[in-house]
Amino acid sequence: MKIAVNKAHFPVTVLGPGRRIGIWLQGCGIGCKGCVSQDTWARDAGREMTVAQLLIWCREVGGGALDGVTISGGEPFDQPQALAALLDGLIRWRADSAADFDILCYSGYPLARLQKAHEKLLRKLDALIPEPYIDNQPLTHLWRGSANQPLLPLSVRGRDRYAAFVAAVADPAAKRMQAAVDGERIWYVGIPARGDMAALEQSCAQRGVAFDTVSWRP
Numbered sequence: 644m645k646i647a648v649n650k651a652h653f654p655v656t657v658l659g660p661g662r663r664i665g666i667w668l669q670g671c672g673i674g675c676k677g678c679v680s681q682d683t684w685a686r687d688a689g690r691e692m693t694v695a696q697l698l699i700w701c702r703e704v705g706g707g708a709l710d711g712v713t714i715s716g717g718e719p720f721d722q723p724q725a726l727a728a729l730l731d732g733l734i735r736w737r738a739d740s741a742a743d744f745d746i747l748c749y750s751g752y753p754l755a756r757l758q759k760a761h762e763k764l765l766r767k768l769d770a771l772i773p774e775p776y777i778d779n780q781p782l783t784h785l786w787r788g789s790a791n792q793p794l795l796p797l798s799v800r801g802r803d804r805y806a807a808f809v810a811a812v813a814d815p816a817a818k819r820m821q822a823a824v825d826g827e828r829i830w831y832v833g834i835p836a837r838g839d840m841a842a843l844e845q846s847c848a849q850r851g852v853a854f855d856t857v858s859w860r861p
């Protein structure tokens with residue numbers, strides 16, 4: 644089974660509790676205004692790998708202390724069969740190794756649509772952050788980009804781990820972004836506040852670093 648992946652990283656500490664594997668899938672047909680991840684929109688066969696390869700990488704990097712896996716994008720539910728295979732593999736690994744990591748997934752689709760079309764996938768998750776990003780709604784809550792996006796625990800493990808964060812307010816002074824360098828590409832993990840990326844670009848330009856292309860503009 645092939646899966647299109649924009650990037651994967653460990654440890655991610657700004658998208659869910661603890662030290663997590665982050666997997667960003669490639670391809671999104673939603674196109675929210677103001678999306679900061681426009682590099683993930685195009686379907687790109689060049690970014691495909693097998694689910695088995697991705698799971699091997701997960702076991703390699705997360706074999707020690709792993710608190711969770713966060714799947715984002717792109718739109719994970721635009722690859723439903725690949726997402727199902729990935730989730731099945733993660734759940735098998737968790738059971739075989741007696742590990743206790745949770746699985747959190749983002750989606751830009753409305754909850755009602757996911758419940759209607761992907762109920763089986765939802766049953767494989769511990770927590771879900773659905774609904775599109777809405778540019779003119781403020782960033783109010785932890786791990787969410789706009790105020791319309793809920794955090795929904797979906798399993799017993801999810802309720803144990805996420806109940807305390809459902810109404811958690813985003814702390815403007817707390818760390819919310821990570822950065823990583825990959826060759827000539829710098830990428831950011833986390834939920835930027837409004838204007839953060841423009842401020843970063845301006846700050847880098849003042850220091851003589853200009854970005855060729857950025858993910859927050861077409």
Ligand code: SF4
Pocket residue numbers: 671672673674675678679680681683716717718750751752775776
């Ligand atoms: S915010 Fe998420 S769902 Fe919306 S366009 Fe960007 S990647 Fe797609």
